[in-house]
Amino acid sequence: MKTLYVMLTVLALTACTTPPSPEARIDLGVQWVEHSAEYQALSAQVYADAREDLPRLLADPNWSALPGQTDAANKPPAIILDVDETVVSNARYQETLLHTPYSSFSHFDWMRNNPAVPVRGATAMIEAARRAGVEVFFLTNRACERFEGIDGDCPYEQVTIEDLREVGIETVAEKLLMAWEQPDWSKEKLIRREYIGRTHRVIALFGDDYGDFVQCTRAKPLTPCTEPATRASRHAALDTYADYWGNGWYVLPNPMHGSWTTVR
Numbered sequence: 001m002k003t004l005y006v007m008l009t010v011l012a013l014t015a016c017t018t019p020p021s022p023e024a025r026i027d028l029g030v031q032w033v034e035h036s037a038e039y040q041a042l043s044a045q046v047y048a049d050a051r052e053d054l055p056r057l058l059a060d061p062n063w064s065a066l067p068g069q070t071d072a073a074n075k076p077p078a079i080i081l082d083v084d085e086t087v088v089s090n091a092r093y094q095e096t097l098l099h100t101p102y103s104s105f106s107h108f109d110w111m112r113n114n115p116a117v118p119v120r121g122a123t124a125m126i127e128a129a130r131r132a133g134v135e136v137f138f139l140t141n142r143a144c145e146r147f148e149g150i151d152g153d154c155p156y157e158q159v160t161i162e163d164l165r166e167v168g169i170e171t172v173a174e175k176l177l178m179a180w181e182q183p184d185w186s187k188e189k190l191i192r193r194e195y196i197g198r199t200h201r202v203i204a205l206f207g208d209d210y211g212d213f214v215q216c217t218r219a220k221p222l223t224p225c226t227e228p229a230t231r232a233s234r235h236a237a238l239d240t241y242a243d244y245w246g247n248g249w250y251v252l253p254n255p256m257h258g259s260w261t262t263v264r
């Protein structure tokens with residue numbers, strides 16, 4: 001009896017002190033996005049805050065959400081949104097990764113075969129921005145690449161346009177900037193933000209990943225970055241860009257994946 005008691009005590013203590021496996025943590029994040037009202041409320045909150053701010057950001061000709069953009073006063077206004085976990089939720093696809101490894105083709109294949117799931121508030125915010133005369137660009141790291149057995153050099157572009165249509169947003173290829181659509185358009189988004197900034201005053205950025213706002217956020221630096229990002233360098237950027245968070249920069253929640261998982 002005493003032995004059984006000791007064994008049960010050891011088991012109970014083990015259950016309390018063993019950290020959850022990485023798989024369990026990933027699953028919790030996916031479950032939260034897929035099922036919690038909290039996730040929906042937070043997304044709605046981010047986009048409601050942005051809608052309230054847009055008239056002010058639009059009215060100030062000297063305001064830009066691109067740090068260093070100082071020549072934009074006479075350019076037409078624009079906003080830039082990421083796609084995945086910003087406008088379209090991937091939680092159901094992420095669930096498949098609990099059983100099979102990620103590949104860009106499996107993501108492409110899932111998206112073309114399943115209706116896109118909207119992120120709450122995104123479509124209404126985009127409609128409000130367009131009514132106010134703001135151009136809307138989508139800047140995604142979905143990549144232009146060939147897939148065996150699929151026509152075209154960039155089949156993911158048309159699938160992404162269709163995903164956006166499925167959540168109620170019309171756009172065209174010229175407003176959708178894919179990774180590798182041009183030779184220097186790497187997954188470091190700075191170069192594509194600057195490309196849009198050459199013709200537009202960018203009044204707001206929307207994304208779920210630090211790289212949607214800040215340059216050089218990955219452990220493996222991509223041109224023009226030269227240093228690997230660390231947790232410390234990413235946290236330092238919170239202060240560097242303190243004036244932007246919630247004021248032209250709007251971050252959507254994503255506990256499932258992102259560049260944050262690459263750094264130490």
Ligand SMILES: [Mg+2]
Pocket residue numbers: 082083084085086207208209
């Ligand atoms: Mg994203």
